[in-house]
Structures are given as C-alpha cells and as structure tokens.
Amino acid sequence: MSDIDRTEHGTAAVDVDALATVLSERMRGVDGVASLHAPIIPTPVLGSVLAATTDRAAPPVRVSRTDRSVRIAVGVSVLRSVPARTVVAALDTEARDAAFALAPGAVVRVAVTVVRFVDRSDDDVLRTTV
C-alpha cells in the first residue's frame, strides 16, 4: 500500500497493484508506445534479461513501495517513427504524474527500458502474415 495520508484519525492509501493498473493504461496511450512489457532484470553474468511473461493478466508496469518511496518499472516496445528518448521521457513524466496524484509526497523512482523497436503498434504487428 502507498500511504497518502496518515493522521490520528486513520490513514488513506493506494494499493500498488491499483497504481500499476492505472499506470499501464495511461502509459499505453503515450505517443510512440507500441506495447508495454515487464521490466528487465539485471543479472551479473549476461547483463540484463527480460522478465518472462508469466501472468498475462497482470499489468506490465511493476510498482513497489518502500517506506515513503514508490518505485515504478516497465519495459516498452517503441515505434521506430518516434525517437526513443522522447518516448521514455514521456513515460517518465506519465509515471510521476500518476504517482504524485495517488501518493503525494512520496519519492518516486522510475525505470523505463526500451526493449524493442517496431514499425507499427503490436496490434498490427502481431497478426502480420509472414
């Protein structure tokens, strides 16, 4: 849970899963985003590896909470027609806006990794006949 208010009368909090769901929806709408993926996982030997998709129903954006900080991580496939740095910057902003709105005062750390470049959004790409 992400505390947004803590008083003697009680607390208010945002569930991190709810934040992940909201963020996933908002991030999908960012210009240049073809699709979202689970974030990469650093490894000591191979460098980073992509997290396996084990639960397709789960939102791709991963949100975790420690004390007063919120950590947001996501992988993204980027359309080649939009510069990747523009896309990741927009996703960073989107993540911060959502996190600040739902968990004001929290330190927000955002990790966005481009994992693939595509020509069109995955909705079109996936069913392309080879």
Next chain:
Amino acid sequence: MAVMDDDDPGSGAVLPTATVLALEPADLDGYSIDDLVDYLDAGCRPANPTIDSSPTCQIALNALRRLRALGMTLLEDEAAAEPTPEGSWVGALMASISTDARAGRSIPFRTASEDSALSVTEGAVRALIRDAGDAVPGLLITRSILDGDVTAIGVPIRIRLEVTLIWDARVVTQAPLLRATVERAVRRHTDLDLVAVDIVVTDVHRPSGRGNGTARP
C-alpha cells in the same frame, strides 16, 4: 531445424539450431528457437499470446524472417550444401540472432533527475542496427559489436559491423550508405556518443544459381 557443426569442419555433423545459437528456453520466455521456427512455419497461427508479446521472441522471429526474406527458406539445405563451417555466414547469422535476442547491457538515456533510470537494452539497439542495415541492398549485417562502455553517458563508442556482401554489390558505394543509415538510426534512438562505424566484409555470398556459393573475400 538444424545447421552444420561450425566447430568441426570435417564432421559434417548436423546440430540442432538451438545448440548453435546457444539459446536456452529461459532466454526466449520459455520457448526454444526451434519452437519459434515451427511457429513461423505455421504462419504464427494459431496465435500464441506469449510469443506474440515477448520482446525476445519477437527479436528472434524478426531475425528468422530476415533470413527467409533472403531466400533462406531452406536454411538447413543451404548449410548442408556449404561445407565451410568455420566462419560460415549462415552460422554467423544464426549466432547473431542469439546475441540480438538477449537484452544485454542497459544503455542509459540522459536524464535530468537522479530518480529516473531511462535506458534501452543493448539487444534492442543491435536489432535496430540490423533493421537499419536491411534498408541497404547488397550488404547483410551478420554481427554488430558496440565497442566501449555503453553503460556510461558520454563515453566514445564505436560500432563494428561484420557484413556479408551479396555478390555483385559494390563495397565502395554500399558501405558508406550502410554506415550513414546505421549512424542515423542510432543517433535518433539513443544517447550514445557514437564516434565511428567500422564495417568489415567477412563473407561474399553468391545466391543460389549465380556461382559457387559463399566465397571468402
């Protein structure tokens, strides 16, 4: 699907493609490269949502599609017909698919905030380079190397491209074109401090029916 054993020119042994690629199922969201070949053979139907949404699977599939676009639909036959395993261009191509599919190092973007970690995977950049190279006729990128510490901002980086020259193409015209195309793509999508693109022609390939097959330059 299988290719010739690159490590033993005299054996004529055929190895599973997955062995040559050194790909483990964990690298491809639980699928082997042979699974992906089968999926491609079936026209990607019925749709497999896991493969369709997996960046690593899609990078590997795109590389396989690229081979087929070059008339490599009978890749095993091509490999079997060319007993030049050491450095064979088929072997190099297939091995590079493995490299591309892996995420590799994280290449950072410049950010104003220390709380932002924005990056692109090395694998995505290599695939980007390969895709850019596809726009240049007559050359086929078999391997790309990002030479330098790509994990740090501002470090000079050289890109080394090993390419196969398709017979009749002219190096003097196509190499500068390839260099410019790759440079443009990398500068557009990364914050790498790219200082050079070095191109080495490692093979000359004659498409079937136009000569004796692969020749060393």
